[in-house]
Amino acid sequence: MEYKIIVLDLDGTLTNRDKVVTPRTKEALMKAQDMGKIVVLASGRPTPGVIPLARELKLREHGGYILSFNGGMIVSCKTGETVFSSQLPVEINEKVMDLAAEYRVDIMTYEGDKIIASNASYQYIALESRVCHMEVKEISQVEDMKKYVTFPVPKFILTDDGDYLVTVEPKVKAALGKNYSVYRSDPYYLEVLPKGIDKARSLERFLEVTGYRREEMIACGDGYNDLSMIRFAGLGVAMENGVLPVRQAADYITLSNNDDGVAHVVEKFMLSF
Numbered sequence: 001m002e003y004k005i006i007v008l009d010l011d012g013t014l015t016n017r018d019k020v021v022t023p024r025t026k027e028a029l030m031k032a033q034d035m036g037k038i039v040v041l042a043s044g045r046p047t048p049g050v051i052p053l054a055r056e057l058k059l060r061e062h063g064g065y066i067l068s069f070n071g072g073m074i075v076s077c078k079t080g081e082t083v084f085s086s087q088l089p090v091e092i093n094e095k096v097m098d099l100a101a102e103y104r105v106d107i108m109t110y111e112g113d114k115i116i117a118s119n120a121s122y123q124y125i126a127l128e129s130r131v132c133h134m135e136v137k138e139i140s141q142v143e144d145m146k147k148y149v150t151f152p153v154p155k156f157i158l159t160d161d162g163d164y165l166v167t168v169e170p171k172v173k174a175a176l177g178k179n180y181s182v183y184r185s186d187p188y189y190l191e192v193l194p195k196g197i198d199k200a201r202s203l204e205r206f207l208e209v210t211g212y213r214r215e216e217m218i219a220c221g222d223g224y225n226d227l228s229m230i231r232f233a234g235l236g237v238a239m240e241n242g243v244l245p246v247r248q249a250a251d252y253i254t255l256s257n258n259d260d261g262v263a264h265v266v267e268k269f270m271l272s273f
Helices: 023-034 047-056 090-102 123-132 142-148 162-179 199-210 224-232 244-249 261-271
Strands: 005-008 038-042 065-068 073-076 082-085 106-111 114-117 135-138 156-159 180-186 189-194 217-221 235-238
Touching (some): 005 261, 023 038, 023 261, 038 047, 038 199, 065 199, 073 199, 082 199, 090 106, 090 156, 090 162, 106 123, 114 123, 123 156, 162 180, 162 189, 180 224, 199 224, 217 224, 217 261, 224 235, 224 244, 235 244
Parallel strands (some): 005 038, 005 217, 038 065, 217 235
Antiparallel strands (some): 065 073, 073 082, 106 114, 106 156, 156 189
């Protein structure tokens, strides 16, 4: 099978522990794109948080795509066109923010190129700001935040230490019901998205737009939010550092993100064809 598309999660997959793309991985991806292969950067990050990596890998010049918000948006780097977008209905905003207050966790969402958050200095909100290169607009009081966030957003993130957040997750799921997707993208991030939004669903829409087939697609990831796309792709690849369910679901396990695991996949399955 000739693989024509490679879909890459970012943190823990494409980037190493220092959140950078290593020279070997970058070289392999540039060679693949020069051969006409398509690179899709698929992340839970907001679109502005993915753009710096897209620029580094020259996705605009090679016709690549950004899949952001865990599948809530797909953007063509070449044209800037939004291929697909889904947002939460405004009427759920207050309920999600009330749940954050009830369980005493911090919360954040997005407005344009800014993060809207309840506590800008909290370590996991500061991490999101740093990784995504986005400024935080702090609205510390829940009531003030409810008054401010009166517009549709792609997702909310509830954040706290993983040991506590794992106890909050089932309660939030029960409170919101089956009309929303609720899952942890990291131990310390509990995400609330529109129903049916995940990386696999968005990749299915991507294929409908582009005309490619799933059998021609490689998907690489390490986290729980990568599980659906690893099961969906023609070749699902788990990083050696991936969580157990991802490694169990994968067709192939590559090296870790700190050992150029993505480069290994590109060289083995795309460049040697």
